[in-house]
Amino acid sequence: MSSSEIALDLHKLLVVVGIQSFATLYHWDLPAHLQELIGGWLSEKIVKYFAIYAETCFAAFGDRVKHWITINEPLQVAVNGHGIGIFAPGRKTSSLIEPYLATHNQLLAHAAAVAVYREKFQVKQGGQIGIAVVCEWAEAFSDEEHNKSAADRYLDPIYHGDYPPSMREGVGKRLPVFSDEDKELLQNSVDFLGTNINFIVSLTLRLPLNVSLRTGTGQVGVFSDETNTKTVKDSSVLKPEDFV
Numbered sequence: 001m002s003s004s005e006i007a008l009d010l011h012k013l014l015v016v017v018g019i020q021s022f023a024t025l026y027h028w029d030l031p032a033h034l035q036e037l038i039g040g041w042l043s044e045k046i047v048k049y050f051a052i053y054a055e056t057c058f059a060a061f062g063d064r065v066k067h068w069i070t071i072n073e074p075l076q077v078a079v080n081g082h083g084i085g086i087f088a089p090g091r092k093t094s095s096l097i098e099p100y101l102a103t104h105n106q107l108l109a110h111a112a113a114v115a116v117y118r119e120k121f122q123v124k125q126g127g128q129i130g131i132a133v134v135c136e137w138a139e140a141f142s143d144e145e146h147n148k149s150a151a152d153r154y155l156d157p158i159y160h161g162d163y164p165p166s167m168r169e170g171v172g173k174r175l176p177v178f179s180d181e182d183k184e185l186l187q188n189s190v191d192f193l194g195t196n197i198n199f200i201v202s203l204t205l206r207l208p209l210n211v212s213l214r215t216g217t218g219q220v221g222v223f224s225d226e227t228n229t230k231t232v233k234d235s236s237v238l239k240p241e242d243f244v
Helices: 003-016 032-038 046-061 074-084 098-120 145-160 165-174 180-186
Strands: 022-026 067-072 128-140 192-205 215-217 220-223
Touching (some): 003 046, 032 046, 046 098, 098 145, 098 180
Parallel strands (some): 022 067, 128 192
16 A cells, blocks of 8 residues: 555544544655755745645545645744754755745745645635744734834735845845745735744844844844743743633
8 A cells, every 4th residue: 555545544534533634735854856856945946846746635635634734834944954954954054045045935835835725626625725834922022113023024925925124124135036926826825824832932133132042043033031931841931822
């Protein structure tokens, strides 16, 4: 029995026992062949391959799967895979450029998959499609306008179709550009937004502060604020009202 047949049988079983699945198309398992052939997420060619793959999944599982997630935590692929190098493909030699490029192409792939689903499958299958982001819940460090702006830019592409002007100003030519067609596909390209909530962080411009920055590139710095609520079990910082 092939892996595809096993997957089909698994989803049939889930339906039988009354489990509603949220199927994720991509959770960091890019085929090595695509990494070697085109450069993985650094190449815009991957968008076409992702759309073909997504259509195959929609056709095979769409009668049972009613909630689709295109990409799980694109941030991890971009930063940890192409900036820090601790995730596949382990790149870190161009950490001020490649994370933005990998993010850009993941956004385009997400939009392409959503377009295929909405055009060919959604009405007939009656499902929804979205994306899942890591929620280190982003809050402004203070009420100062520049810190609020740093927190607000997180989801601009999938709701407004483009990066915010403040990000374009801060990153400059290192930030790729969306075509008008890309912007149209990206805008409101989610029926739902999935969030993986691990802990809360504070966002601030990278200005002199008496805090230890944990991560950050360019202007935005991210650090854990010890005044935030922590869970008893593992001391992770959470935002309780987000579970209501």
